[in-house]
Amino acid sequence: xxxxxxxxxxxxxxxxxxxxxxxxxxxxxxxxxxxxxxxxxxxxxxxxxxxxxxxxxxxxxxxxxxxxxxxxxxxxxxxxxxxxxxxxxxxxxxxxxxxxxxxxxxxxxxxxxxxxxxxxxxxxxxxxxxxxxxxxxxxxxxxxxxxxxxxxxxxxxxxxxxxxxxxxxxxxxxxxxxxxxxxxxxxxxxxxxxxxxxxxxxxxxxxxxxxxxxxxxxxxxxxxxxxxxxxxxxxxxxxxxxxx
Amino acid sequence: xxxxxxxxxxxxxxxxxxxxxxxxxxxxxxxxxxxxxxxxxxxxxxxxxxxxxxxxxxxxxxxxxxxxxxxxxxxxxxxxxxxxxxxxxxxxxxxxxxxxxxxxxxxxxxxxxxxxxxxxxxxxxxxxxxxxxxxxxxxxxxxxxxxxxxxxxxxxxxxxxxxxxxxxxxxxxxxxxxxxxxxxxxxxxxxxxxxxxxxxxxxxxxxxxxxxxxxxxxxxxxxxxxxxxxxxxxxxxxxxxxxxxxxxxxxxxxxxxxxxxxxxxxxxxxxxxxxxxxxxxxxxxxxxxxxxxxxxxxxxxxxxxxxxxxxxxxxxxxxxxxxxxxxxxxxxxxxxxxxxxxxxxxxxxxxxxxxxxxxxxxxxxxxxxxxxxxxxxxxxxxxxxxxxxxxxxxxxxxxxxxxxxxxxxxxxxxxxxxxxxxxxxxxxxxxxxxxxxxxxxxxxxxxxxxxxxxxxxxxxxxxxxxxxxxxxxxxxxxxxxxxxxxxxxxxxxxxxxxxxxxxxxxxxxxxxxxxxxxxxxxxxxxxxxxxxxxxxxxxxxxxxxxxxxxxxxxxxxxxxxxxxxxxxxx
Numbered sequence: 140x141x142x143x144x145x146x147x148x149x150x151x152x153x154x155x156x157x158x159x160x161x162x163x164x165x166x167x168x169x170x171x172x173x174x175x176x177x178x179x180x181x182x183x184x185x186x187x188x189x190x191x192x193x194x195x196x197x198x199x200x201x202x203x204x205x206x207x208x209x210x211x212x213x214x215x216x217x218x219x220x221x222x223x224x225x226x227x228x229x230x231x232x233x234x235x236x237x238x239x240x241x242x243x244x245x246x247x248x249x250x251x252x253x254x255x256x257x258x259x260x261x262x263x264x265x266x267x268x269x270x271x272x273x274x275x276x277x278x279x280x281x282x283x284x285x286x287x288x289x290x291x292x293x294x295x296x297x298x299x300x301x302x303x304x305x306x307x308x309x310x311x312x313x314x315x316x317x318x319x320x321x322x323x324x325x326x327x328x329x330x331x332x333x334x335x336x337x338x339x340x341x342x343x344x345x346x347x348x349x350x351x352x353x354x355x356x357x358x359x360x361x362x363x364x365x366x367x368x369x370x371x372x373x374x375x376x377x378x379x380x381x382x383x
Numbered sequence: 384x385x386x387x388x389x390x391x392x393x394x395x396x397x398x399x400x401x402x403x404x405x406x407x408x409x410x411x412x413x414x415x416x417x418x419x420x421x422x423x424x425x426x427x428x429x430x431x432x433x434x435x436x437x438x439x440x441x442x443x444x445x446x447x448x449x450x451x452x453x454x455x456x457x458x459x460x461x462x463x464x465x466x467x468x469x470x471x472x473x474x475x476x477x478x479x480x481x482x483x484x485x486x487x488x489x490x491x492x493x494x495x496x497x498x499x500x501x502x503x504x505x506x507x508x509x510x511x512x513x514x515x516x517x518x519x520x521x522x523x524x525x526x527x528x529x530x531x532x533x534x535x536x537x538x539x540x541x542x543x544x545x546x547x548x549x550x551x552x553x554x555x556x557x558x559x560x561x562x563x564x565x566x567x568x569x570x571x572x573x574x575x576x577x578x579x580x581x582x583x584x585x586x587x588x589x590x591x592x593x594x595x596x597x598x599x600x601x602x603x604x605x606x607x608x609x610x611x612x613x614x615x616x617x618x619x620x621x622x623x624x625x626x627x628x629x630x631x632x633x634x635x636x637x638x639x640x641x642x643x644x645x646x647x648x649x650x651x652x653x654x655x656x657x658x659x660x661x662x663x664x665x666x667x668x669x670x671x672x673x674x675x676x677x678x679x680x681x682x683x684x685x686x687x688x689x690x691x692x693x694x695x696x697x698x699x700x701x702x703x704x705x706x707x708x709x710x711x712x713x714x715x716x717x718x719x720x721x722x723x724x725x726x727x728x729x730x731x732x733x734x735x736x737x738x739x740x741x742x743x744x745x746x747x748x749x750x751x752x753x754x755x756x757x758x759x760x761x762x763x764x765x766x767x768x769x770x771x772x773x774x775x776x777x778x779x780x781x782x783x784x785x786x787x788x789x790x791x792x793x794x795x796x797x798x799x800x801x802x803x804x805x806x807x808x809x810x811x812x813x814x815x816x817x818x819x820x821x822x823x824x825x826x827x828x829x830x831x832x833x834x835x836x837x838x839x840x841x842x843x844x845x846x847x848x849x850x851x852x853x854x855x856x857x858x859x860x861x862x863x864x865x866x867x868x869x870x871x872x873x874x875x876x877x878x879x880x881x882x883x884x885x886x887x888x889x890x891x892x893x894x895x896x897x898x899x900x901x902x903x904x905x906x907x908x909x910x911x912x913x914x915x916x917x918x919x920x921x922x923x924x925x926x927x928x929x930x931x932x933x934x935x936x937x938x939x940x941x942x943x944x945x946x947x948x949x950x951x952x953x
Contacts (some may be wrong), residue, residue: 186677190949208946213787223782227719228712235699240786244701264693351871 163321170336171325177342187217216288220295221307222279226230241286451604468724513880533626543649583613600739706796713800733757744825751819758812793940802848831916841924846927900926
């Protein structure tokens with residue numbers, strides 16, 4: 140569903156991401172982890188088509204993001220950590236706008252339950268400036284999920300959500316994966332990653348230092364057996380770690 | 384904290400921020416696109432400002448006595464806009480970082496105003512420098528450094544006045560009657576100035592009406608403004624304007640003292656009108672942050688648009704071409720963020736010029752002239768005032784780039800969002816002029832030609848607006864790091880020079896793109912020497928089609944550029 144081959148992103152002479160490859164199939168959730176500046180957001184933005192890879196290939200639902208970007212984007216939802224909203228569109232108008240762009244014809248039927256699920260029903264005529272940080276994040280999530288994407292990319296999706304919102308978001312991600320969506324989840328919340336993700340991609344300084352299921356990763360590093368994910372993460376992303 | 388160390392820390396913040404910003408902008412020039420733009424910009428600045436030029440009639444007029452009075456009047460009208468329609472709250476806006484660091488710091492609110500004044504000096508100094516070069520072409524005996532000092536005093540005073548008006552309005556809004564009483568001296572002074580101007584116009588209306596042509600009208604206007612009571616109202620402002628128009632060093636020496644005194648009086652006024660400043664500034668800053676969180680606010684004085692709470696919406700069908708959704712979104716944006724007060728100046732100017740062009744003619748002819756002047760002014764300035772296109776949406780580049788629409792369609796929809804409303808207003812104005820000319824005197828063309836222009840004007844206006852808006856959007860797409868993104872319209876007099884440069888460059892691009900359409904239109908008119916009206920319609924429409932084709936090619940190129948644009952560049 141999501142295929143990435145030898146993805147490299149250069150900014151001048153600086154290599155933000157170096158030759159990363161991975162696949163996320165239907166129903167899989169890939170956890171993307173790494174310390175600050177490891178290249179996680181750059182990787183996600185390349186996959187979402189926000190920035191162009193310097194080298195390599197990205198496919199979404201079989202569509203090459205370079206050759207057929209519109210088809211690739213139609214199958215995709217990218218939910219960033221900082222919600223990007225139009226300050227002059229209400230909650231309701233945001234969703235109608237997205238519906239038109241993605242060809243969601245039954246928007247009138249979909250809106251009420253979606254707004255109710257995200258506790259935005261009473262705010263449907265509010266502008267983003269009148270919403271709390273968490274509600275803005277919920278609106279961004281609603282916009283992302285509205286067209287039932289088959290590929291879902293989430294960059295720190297729980298930022299700003301209250302405990303109830305966090306629980307619902309976890310359930311939503313799991314439900315989307317169960318229904319066949321390929322999900323990439325970037326987060327510093329290692330317990331969330333451990334609980335939800337079917338496999339991991341660990342980045343350090345733009346390079347992949349580990350990729351696979353947690354057990355596969357640990358099997359290559361016997362000293363990490365019976366250690367917590369946090370210990371595994373810290374060990375893998377230590378500066379003297381050599382990629383294997 | 385000692386006053387000196389606070390001022391030093393403000394100076395440090397302003398100078399290091401300015402230096403770092405400049406270095407960041409220059410570093411961009413390493414990329415070929417920005418490097419080429421830097422060269423083109425340098426050549427443009429040289430040709431427009433620095434290139435040696437001879438004194439001409441136009442520039443002599445620019446520094447004449449009539450101009451002096453009219454500039455004074457325009458300055459006062461601009462300031463009245465701040466009092467009546469309020470650039471108020473945003474004149475006080477601080478960036479989020481400034482609110483976070485300066486407001487909790489152990490400094491007085493008065494020192495925060497000092498900081499605002501100091502920071503505004505960057506724009507004031509740049510603007511003064513631009514006008515030194517513009518007026519240098521007047522070829523007067525006044526040395527450039529003295530003119531620079533004059534302009535600095537003029538723009539600083541106008542800036543102080545605008546901030547003072549903002550503080551008075553904030554005080555009245557925050558404290559109601561108490562605030563009004565506290566600032567009554569300022570309010571009464573402003574009311575007296577307005578009354579003197581209105582009284583002057585009424586007292587000498589016969590002289591203004593008697594003018595038979597534009598030149599006589601402007602001379603009469605200058606004469607009326609130089610007579611009481613208008614003269615009394617303009618006097619303090621005239622004192623500030625006068626050194627800029629001095630014809631000799633000796634005259635400048637005589638005029639500069641009172642100008643400095645008026646400027647210092649304004650500074651004193653601002654520093655003693657600080658009631659409600661902190662609350663108002665915080666409110667302004669919060670609204671700015673809410674409005675455009677991604678916007679990197681680099682300017683202190685700008686007119687901004689705060690989205691109004693929606694009372695109605697526009698329907699959007701669930702099916703149809705997706706790019707129409709962009710048009711729908713931007714139309715809602717325009718409805719909710721349009722700043723009607725920025726149109727007050729052009730409307731007043733159009734009324735004045737229309738009256739001048741229609742001097743000695745019936746009122747309906749003056750109305751027609753005013754409508755045409757306003758339509759023309761909207762062609763020139765409309766793109767600056769209506770910004771519901773990529774100049775706003777480049778702030779949302781990450782979102783735009785995830786949308787399933789071809790980038791060239793995004794550009795087309797964005798340009799149409801700004802060009803269509805401008806065109807509609809202009810068509811209405813042209814229609815008003817057409818109707819007003821019927822049965823009147825002084826129409827510039829015969830009925831057949833006027834009808835031909837009326838018929839062909841929608842196509843021509845749409846093509847011209849599209850070309851101008853495309854060129855403005857091109858700067859947002861190609862050089863997002865160098866231009867100001869967001870809904871804000873800069874209206875302060877202290878940014879007038881920069882705006883003049885930008886507008887002239889925009890019009891220059893239009894002139895270049897009009898070469899081919901004009902040649903084609905001229906060819907059609909030359910071939911069809913008879914039936915001129917119908918030939919004119921065809922010529923204008925063919926020209927409009929060619930211009931639209933050129934614009935579409937530019938949009939396609941911009942679509943490629945948008946596809947390659949990355950958020951890190953904005």
